[in-house]
Amino acid sequence: MRSGSTTRRGLIAGALAAPFLLRHGPARAMEPVDIELVLAVDVSRSVDAEEQELQFRGYAAAFRDPKLIEGIAGGPLGQIAVTLFTWSDWHVQELLVPWMRVDGAAGAERLAQALDAAPRRNWLYTSISGAMDYAAGLFGQGYEGTRKVVDISGDGINNSGRPVAEARADALAKGIVMNGLAVLDHTPQPWANGLPPLDAYYRDEVIGGPGAFLMVAEGFGAFETAVKRKIIREIASAPPPGPLVERAYA
Known part of the structure; x- marks a missing residue:
């Protein structure tokens, strides 16, 4: 009797699970990659x-x-996974490039073309903490990286949302490395009076985790050089010890 009861329970459980499997299919296996890289762009x-x-x-x-x-x-593994979103106010993050596998020139070109075609939109405030929180929620979506890295680029300090220290601590507790790309504006804005130097702020308040580092672009004209050097260093399988802060010039 016990055996028959067990069989009936198994059949019932299978019948209940069938509609879910028909709608969603079996759970997708996570694809291994060398790094899951989230690019977070200030707008x-x-x-x-x-x-x-x-x-x-x-x-x-x-x-x-x-x-x-x-x-x-x-x-x-010879492949990485990359996603990119833009950020501004604490509640404004826009995913422009969903997770993509890049395993060679063709995959890299597809990602570059997605960036060429992405919409350009501006918002108001600067919520680095909001960007950190959003970025931390993007991992584990189809890929499993040996490393999980968030690359936050921006030209201002946090002025919206919760304290950066709280958001950074939560991300680091999940094993996420926070790198920074600070863009220095050599035409000071009125609202910047009295604020700490941006490179010092990113160094002390934004980056964190094993091997974290900051790239400083000396003006937006140096951004392309800065981002190339930064991503090449980030994806290195065994990054050599490097400076905590690097600088790129136009």
Whole structure:
């Protein structure tokens, strides 16, 4: 009797699960990659249309760079997963490039073309904490990286949302590395009076985790050089010890 009861329970459980499996299919296996890389791009009001275009062109050019493609091929698995979103106010994040596998020149070109075609929009405030929280929720969506890295680029300090220290601590507790790309504006804005130097702020408040580092672009004209160097260093399978802060010039 017990055996028959067990069989009936199994049949009932299978019948109940069948509609779910028909709708959703079996759970998708996570694809291993060398790194899951989240690119978070500042589009607050301090980034004008020309500067925003320089950012998008810089990221697209980075993925067309043979050195970057060579760096991906040099990893143990020879493939990485990349996603990109823009951010501004605490509640404003826009996913422009969903997770994409990049395993060579063709995959890198697809990602670059997605960046070429992505919409350019500006918002108001600068919520680095909001960007961190949003980025932390993007991992584990189809890919499993040996490393999980968030690359936050911006030209201002946090002025919207919860404290950056709280958001960073939550991300680091999940094993996520926070890297930064600070873009220095050599035409000071009135609202910047009395604020800490941006490079020092990103170094002390934004980056964190094993091997974290900061790339400083000396103006938006240096952004393309900065982002190429930064991503090449991030995707290296065994990054050599490097400076905590690097600088790129136009």
